[in-house]
Amino acid sequence: MSPRKQSSQELTREMIIHEARTKFVEEGFHQVSMRSIAKELDCSHGAIYYHFKNKAELFYVxxxxxxxxxxxxxxxxxxxxxxxxxxxxxxxxxxxxxxxxxxxxxxxxxxxxxxxxxxxxxxxxxxxxxxxxxxxxxxxxxxxxxxxxxxxxxxxxxxxxxxxxxxxxxxxxxxxxxxxxxxxxxxxxxxxxxxxxx
CATH class of the missing domain: 1.10.357 (Tetracycline Repressor; domain 2)
Structure with a gap:
């Protein structure tokens, strides 16, 4: 049975920022999507949008x-x-x-x-x-x-x-x-x- 995906309540801004920082450094802004960040965090991309309205806002943080x-x-x-x-x-x-x-x-x-x-x-x-x-x-x-x-x-x-x-x-x-x-x-x-x- 696959692990349960994290909900927006379990997923913190800090977790998203940490993962996004790594991906932006490794791949660059243009190559990273909210879906790819969500995949690494094993959550839905909707859960990330609960914390950040778009990729630009996340990148700016x-x-x-x-x-x-x-x-x-x-x-x-x-x-x-x-x-x-x-x-x-x-x-x-x-x-x-x-x-x-x-x-x-x-x-x-x-x-x-x-x-x-x-x-x-x-x-x-x-x-x-x-x-x-x-x-x-x-x-x-x-x-x-x-x-x-x-x-x-x-x-x-x-x-x-x-x-x-x-x-x-x-x-x-x-x-x-x-x-x-x-x-x-x-x-x-x-x-x-x-x-x-x-």
């Missing part, structure tokens, strides 16, 4: 966890009792490390484009970016322009994207990461070249 982790890393660097220049260096390295050690998650956070989730994910991404930008401004010895901070973020993002798939983790490209961050730190501290002089 999972996505929020990733952003909370990244936000926590930023906060941890900022409150550390070190010199600001050291903390700024660690902030940049930590961003790259997070991206390369969590490649599927990073792709979902900053690279996935889907009309169902864009509005929700963009809100979480913007909040993390604002936290990052505020940390950079606070830790920098110079008053930075918004475009300077954004350029740094894009440069760090570009590094992660370039090595994503090529390297399986941060450790494999840490020398290149340190060299990249050295360059960014020097760029922020050097005098800006006026466009009119070019």
């Amino acid at each position: 999972v996505l929020q966890e990733y952003f909370l982790e990244l936000n926590g890393i930023i906060d941890e660097v900022v409150i550390n009792r070190e010199e600001n220049c050291t903390k700024l260096y660690k902030l940049f390295i930590s961003f790259i490390e997070f991206g390369l050690n969590n490649q599927s998650q990073y792709e979902s956070m900053f690279m996935l484009r889907n009309s169902e989730i864009d509005v929700l994910s963009q809100e979480a991404a913007n909040f993390s970016y604002q936290k990052f930008a505020q940390a950079v401004q606070t830790l920098s010895n110079n008053t930075l322009l918004i475009k300077d901070i954004y350029a740094v973020f894009i440069s760090l993002h570009g590094f992660v994207v370039f090595y994503r798939g090529y390297a399986t983790c941060f450790e494999e490209v840490k020398d290149a990461a340190y060299a990249h961050v050295d360059f960014l730190i020097k760029s922020l501290s050097s005098e800006k070249i006026s466009r009119s002089n070019l």
